Amino acid sequence: VTRERAGPARLLMFGYLSYIILGWILLSLPLSHGETTVSALDNLFVAVSAVSTTGLSTVDIGTNYNFIGQIVILILIQFGGLGYMTLSSFAFLAIHTNMSETQEKTTRAAFPLPHDMTPAFFIRSVVFFTFATEIVGATALYVFFRLYGVEDALWSAIFHSISAFCTAGFALYSDSFMRFSDNTGILLVISALSIAGSMGFIIIADAVRRFAGRASHFGFTSKVILRMTTILIGFGTLLIFLAEPTVASLPPAERLLTSFFQAMTASTTVGFNTIDMSTISNAVIMVLLVLMVIGASPSGTGGGMKTTSFAALIALVRSTLKGRDSVRFFKRTVPDTQLNLAATTLCCYLGCICVALFILFLTEFGASFNALLFEAVSALGTVGLSHGITGDLSDLGKLTIIGLMIIGRLGVLTFGLALAIPDETREEESDNDLAI
């Protein structure tokens, strides 16, 4: 079992690392820069941030990279995001098929997947879905950017459409989207792109099948994703609306828009912001931390623990408290394998955050507890929101954040699998039992 699962995990890890190194080389070439120089470590940081679609940056993208440099970043984002969506959808399929017959039966009952898709058709569909959405998004953004009077509106529209759909959150403006904080059109287009990217391909495949009359209702996974995304963004919006002093002075409509946008940006892990993260209240930091840890949905471009894992854990808690014999969700039994994977993900996630924070606390004396906590959770969730300390990190701090972004993108579980030492065989094991 180990070799079967560790093999693809290692392949995935080396694939990502190769892609990052390619990006690093391209960003280090002089032709990617204007008159500014960016250090090797900062170029690596940006390359990792782009490939992992995090959006954290130690330098300002808009001023430190020229048009060619920005195109390189955009390509890294596009294929980082697209590759992740394809691979994670595949992984989702793989995990759900690489099982014993009995397990597979129960799992298939709980998470029905499109059986009628060949791999080639599947990849074509994902690519088509991605580019179609991005073109529609870029067109809409272009109109709103022109209306607003943005310079280079076309380039800005293309860049931010891709950056939003891939939940990368890279912005060409040093203040992210704070200058557009009252522009409903721009923020809603960005939100739609981010949510589409973060909910991912399973939803779209299901919607298409339903639309084409091949299915009478959404599949189980789609239902869970839709329900959880709505609850998380809705609840987050409400809490920010009520608890954040910074938005209290705004007119109700703009207050709602700002609250929604900030909850959306944390939950989808896109990571744009229209309010300054370093001035928000601790209560809202708490809300954003929770949303960032839970993260987006599987088979999308977003990061985090994933809404489906969170749903499985909620089902587990409810079932245990209600004393049920089996864990059920939406009237379906969730198999123990799923629960164990979700619990493992949570444990690995917490472990990564604790270890990274311990290192960051040792290397960054100047930064506050919550700024570093926020930075670490944001990096591991590939969100990219920050208290603005990214550029001030020490070299060791930057390397720690780079590590978190890579682990966050590969998925804590995939990463763990890639590094896991194969278990001893059954024979060796029973030998040990005898010896002890």
Add this chain to the structure above:
Amino acid sequence: VTRERAGPARLLMFGYLSYIILGWILLSLPLSHGETTVSALDNLFVAVSAVSTTGLSTVDIGTNYNFIGQIVILILIQFGGLGYMTLSSFAFLAIHTNMSETQEKTTRAAFPLPHDMTPAFFIRSVVFFTFATEIVGATALYVFFRLYGVEDALWSAIFHSISAFCTAGFALYSDSFMRFSDNTGILLVISALSIAGSMGFIIIADAVRRFAGRASHFGFTSKVILRMTTILIGFGTLLIFLAEPTVASLPPAERLLTSFFQAMTASTTVGFNTIDMSTISNAVIMVLLVLMVIGASPSGTGGGMKTTSFAALIALVRSTLKGRDSVRFFKRTVPDTQLNLAATTLCCYLGCICVALFILFLTEFGASFNALLFEAVSALGTVGLSHGITGDLSDLGKLTIIGLMIIGRLGVLTFGLALAIPDETREEESDNDLAI
């Protein structure tokens, strides 16, 4: 299943609440105070803190309560701790027997318990073990206190022996044990008492059985508890020794003693301190937070998630990463029921901390992020370490901490069970399935 498990849980909750109210009334009587007056809320806070053996206090115990008041507090601690040890040992037995036959078989194989004990013998043994340890501890403390020249050495020895064994961490000195920071004798006796209390009765029962020749080796649970306690305190000591600037200037032996004592006090959830919590580095705060969340062992007087739950989660992560078909620990299979309970505990724990922090961030504008995080984790783990903000909390903040201490003592799971709404019956359920 629900009624069987929710029944005892509710009984336990109401028992605790009654005991708290009794303590509140006694502490509110004028005869418990000298010339100072303590507000009703602060008396409630101290009563909850004593019954839950947390040790947080909004007022200084040594100066605000007279000898009678201190005796009341000590009695609340003694029966709070003793009751908890008895009840949690019973609960441990109950959970492990209230199962289907197959489950019971696997569980019994994994967690062998003393079968040869009747409930009456069991309670007598726990009480004997408690008082015997406390008397030995008090005698040793008396000697060291006399050598040190402490006033009222006998009362101080009795009070702190009980306070340590019950992992309450109440001290008669406003600086906890900072004045004894270089007194090896006092700190080691306190450590021995705290570790004995926090490891609990399962270990002792096993040790006695082994000593009496009725068992050739320690049981599985005992092994796990011994191993985890050693690892946690050892690892914590090492990290504090290496990472804490406050202890760096001390001579090596005192540096080691201080590091060990602080790791021990967090891990056993006793909560004494010899260094000022508000001046320690963020890295060590992180270490203490992790130790406090993991907490002590089942069937002892300590709080937290419990070392056995932590061990089960580690086993889960290892087994998932190694691709094992079943979760194993010390070459034994850990049943899914155990894993689900451990994962549920972790989720409930995190949920409680997040909700409480959100409330505290709203009510306490003056306090810093990490001081409140530390306070909340300390309260839920019934540890009692604090950045010193307890007395400055608002009324709502105090009530939140009171809530955390009660939940922490009952156990997040017991508390959830007590409040759980019974599940619909199987018939209603299948009705629903048909309707949808």
